[in-house]
Structure formats: structure tokens, C-alpha cells
Amino acid sequence: MPNKRIVLSSDHAALALRARIAEHVETLGWESVDIGPTTSESTHYPIHGAAAAERVASGDCRFGIILCGTGQGIMMAANKITGIRCGVCSEAFSARMIRQHNDANMLSIGARVVGEDLALDIVTAFLSAAFEGGRHQTRVGMIE
Numbered sequence: 773m774p775n776k777r778i779v780l781s782s783d784h785a786a787l788a789l790r791a792r793i794a795e796h797v798e799t800l801g802w803e804s805v806d807i808g809p810t811t812s813e814s815t816h817y818p819i820h821g822a823a824a825a826e827r828v829a830s831g832d833c834r835f836g837i838i839l840c841g842t843g844q845g846i847m848m849a850a851n852k853i854t855g856i857r858c859g860v861c862s863e864a865f866s867a868r869m870i871r872q873h874n875d876a877n878m879l880s881i882g883a884r885v886v887g888e889d890l891a892l893d894i895v896t897a898f899l900s901a902a903f904e905g906g907r908h909q910t911r912v913g914m915i916e
Contacts, residue, residue: 775834778899779805781824783817783846786839786883789891793837793881796892800899805833821849821880828877829855836878837895843882850878857915862886864897871901873908874915 778797782790787809794804807823809815817840824836836858840846843860850858858878859870862885870876879898881891903912 775831776801777803777805777833779807779824779827779833779836780838781807781820781836781846782809782839782883783820783841784809784812784815785841786881787812789881789883789888790837790839792888793839793891793895796895797837797899800896802835802899817846818849821846822853825850825853825856825858825878829853834877835899837881837898838878839881839883841882841884843880843885847878847880850880855916857912861894861898863890864893867894867898868901871898872904873911875903875908875912 780790780794794806797804821838824838827833828836838846847858847860850856857876858880859876860880861867
């Protein structure tokens with residue numbers, strides 16, 4: 773059986789949106805693994821981005837969805853972990869393309885950039901797309 777686990781994490785800026793995304797991925801047939809944080813107390817996004825990326829890199833989770841205010845900082849932290857290809861997306865087209873062309877295994881969203889409905893559309897696009905391989909595999913290999 774394929775790994776149907778998705779790790780979710782964020783900083784303090786994205787608690788509510790992360791909870792809504794966790795519910796959404798479960799309606800799409802995925803198991804959400806929410807690793808926090810659980811309070812709105814100010815926290816450091818690099819810690820949460822790296823922790824989620826470790827879960828994906830280890831194979832414990834197939835994908836990761838991470839959030840911070842802009843999605844940028846937490847994405848940068850995740851991409852420091854070997855084997856992670858994470859892109860920040862603020863619309864569904866890019867989310868689909870990072871899966872199809874870049875074999876992204878993590879998605880980053882800015883909670884202060886997109887609203888809830890758009891965030892759920894972005895997540896759906898990411899999870900419904902598949903890596904196309906072929907010429908894209910060569911390029912992914914170059915990234916690695």
C-alpha cells in the first residue's frame with residue numbers, strides 16, 4: 773500500500789489555516805500528521821520547516837505541507853534537508869506544476885498571502901498531480 777501520510781507544520785501565523793488544511797487532506801483520502809505548533813505563541817519557522825522535511829525525507833510521510841506568513845521562509849528551511857523539493861505556491865497552477873515537472877514532495881503556503889478557499893484549491897492541485905518523469909527526471913536529477 774502506498775504511503776498516504778502527509779506531515780503538516782507551520783509557525784504561529786498559520787495555525788487556523790493549517791488545521792483547515794489537515795481536515796481537507798483527510799477528505800481527499802490522506803492521513804494528516806500534524807506536528808504543530810499548537811499555540812499562537814511566537815515561534816521560529818525554520819524549526820518547523822526542517823522538522824516536517826525530516827519526516828518526508830525519512831519516508832515516514834509521502835508529502836509535507838508547511839505554512840508561515842509568506843510561505844517563503846519555511847520553504848527555505850525545508851529545502852535545506854537532503855531529498856526535499858519544496859515550492860511555495862499562491863495559486864493552483866504552480867502547485868500542479870511543481871508536482872508534474874519538479875517532483876516536489878513538499879508544498880509551502882503563505883497564510884498571510886492566500887485565503888482559505890484558495891489554499892484548499894492549491895492543496896488539491898498539488899495532491900492530484902503526478903510527476904511526469906521523462907525529460908523532467910533529468911532536470912530533477914540535476915537539482916539533486
